[in-house]
Amino acid sequence: MRTVLRRPDFRLLFVAVVASMAAESVLLLALAVWVKDLTGSDGMAGATIFAIIAPMTLAPLVGWVVDRYRRRPFFVAANLGAAVLLSPLFVVRDRADVRVIYVVAALYGLSYITLSAVLSGLIRHLVPSELLADANGVLQTVRQGLRLVGPLAGAGVYAAVGGWLLVAIAMTGFVTAAAVVGLLRATETAPSGPSLRWPAELGAGLRHLAGEPALRRALLGYGLGSLVMGFTESLIFAYVDQGLRRDVAFVGVLVTVQGIGGLAGGLLSATVVRRVGEVGTLAAGVTFFGPAALALAYPRLWLGVLALLLAGMSLPLTMVGLNTLVQRRTPPGLLGRVAAASEALVSGPQALSIGVGALLVGVFDYRLLFALVGVVTTVAGGYLWYGRRLTPPPRPVVRVPGPRRPLAAVDPDVVAGTRRHAR
Numbered sequence: 001m002r003t004v005l006r007r008p009d010f011r012l013l014f015v016a017v018v019a020s021m022a023a024e025s026v027l028l029l030a031l032a033v034w035v036k037d038l039t040g041s042d043g044m045a046g047a048t049i050f051a052i053i054a055p056m057t058l059a060p061l062v063g064w065v066v067d068r069y070r071r072r073p074f075f076v077a078a079n080l081g082a083a084v085l086l087s088p089l090f091v092v093r094d095r096a097d098v099r100v101i102y103v104v105a106a107l108y109g110l111s112y113i114t115l116s117a118v119l120s121g122l123i124r125h126l127v128p129s130e131l132l133a134d135a136n137g138v139l140q141t142v143r144q145g146l147r148l149v150g151p152l153a154g155a156g157v158y159a160a161v162g163g164w165l166l167v168a169i170a171m172t173g174f175v176t177a178a179a180v181v182g183l184l185r186a187t188e189t190a191p192s193g194p195s196l197r198w199p200a201e202l203g204a205g206l207r208h209l210a211g212e213p214a215l216r217r218a219l220l221g222y223g224l225g226s227l228v229m230g231f232t233e234s235l236i237f238a239y240v241d242q243g244l245r246r247d248v249a250f251v252g253v254l255v256t257v258q259g260i261g262g263l264a265g266g267l268l269s270a271t272v273v274r275r276v277g278e279v280g281t282l283a284a285g286v287t288f289f290g291p292a293a294l295a296l297a298y299p300r301l302w303l304g305v306l307a308l309l310l311a312g313m314s315l316p317l318t319m320v321g322l323n324t325l326v327q328r329r330t331p332p333g334l335l336g337r338v339a340a341a342s343e344a345l346v347s348g349p350q351a352l353s354i355g356v357g358a359l360l361v362g363v364f365d366y367r368l369l370f371a372l373v374g375v376v377t378t379v380a381g382g383y384l385w386y387g388r389r390l391t392p393p394p395r396p397v398v399r400v401p402g403p404r405r406p407l408a409a410v411d412p413d414v415v416a417g418t419r420r421h422a423r
Helices: 008-039 042-066 071-085 087-091 095-126 129-160 163-181 204-211 213-229 232-243 250-296 301-328 332-360 366-386 412-422
Strands: none
Touching (some): 008 042, 008 071, 008 095, 008 129, 042 204, 071 087, 071 095, 087 163, 095 332, 129 250, 129 301, 204 213, 213 301, 213 366, 232 250, 250 301, 301 332
16 A cells, blocks of 8 residues: 555545545534434434435436546536535524435535546546555545544534534535645546437446446445345344343444454455455455354354454455456446446445335344345355456566676686685
8 A cells, every 4th residue: 555655646636535535424424413403303314314325316427427527627626516515504503494404415415426436537547557456445444444533523513513613624625625636737638529428328337337247246246235234234223232231322332343344454455456356355345244244143242343343344345346346347438437337336225225224123133134134245245256256366566687787807817716725
């Protein structure tokens, strides 16, 4: 990872993405808390998360728009746009203004897809192919670190001061990201117009995902795992309450443990890609979730800590494997549509599974559901592992030694005399 951070262009992008990710992380939980505070309704608070996820259906359109413009100026404009769309939150005062939060949440979800799609293309443009895994690993490590502190910090700022300061902090993060990327001096050619016709090219990203064998297997395997991974968002509360017999606040401790595992997974992800390839890394991430879920079916604190560390490592491995695969197996002019489509195909089933899990946990024993999650994710991981040869790890670079310095001319008689003297 140090190698990619030595690149001045990537260092600038890294600073910008950290600022943008920080803005995203403080908003995610705080918007739902804000709605809960204004309405007192858990359902209306949960609807905020749905409003953020709903724009995933527009992923093909978002990707098509992203592919029409150069990456660097589009990234700048998208971050500035994200800052502007937050400004209506300054007028939120009471329950009657909740609809403003919903509208902003939906627009925020749309901006999240947009930024993810354009970021994937910008990384591909700035970083050589052999360092893509390192670049994605660095950014995933940062994302996992921010997951530890960002949502709680955002909720804390809202509770202590109010929504206006939270909005101001998030807007500052997006504006900072735009300003820093504006300093990049990246030479890009404008995409050609005829190849981006409407609406023929709208589904080009989905067609590419379906037609490329490695990408198709990756999305099928990860999508299968995602159908049950979201169950754990509700199951963890039952695990703490019914299994460990602890207060619900203890969930925060377990989430922190999972975040530590996420940091470890982010740091290791580039090495894993170099050892087993992108599909193999994705397989490892999905498979790790299997034994973690099975262990949580047996409520013991020490076992739960180990399980959540393993589950935490799972996420960055899957994301680095998938993102690197998409970047390496997609033509640059198509990358926006493919990145947006892959994000939707992964996030959609996972969002659905969160809702289904919330319903099932009230009907079935949580231990049975954890066992189901463990079995399905293990099967999905095995399916991915079987296809790991579709993306073999890169061959190690053989370093050719440079030319040696010529030896100074030596008199043969002197050498012979030296040998006689030695004898």
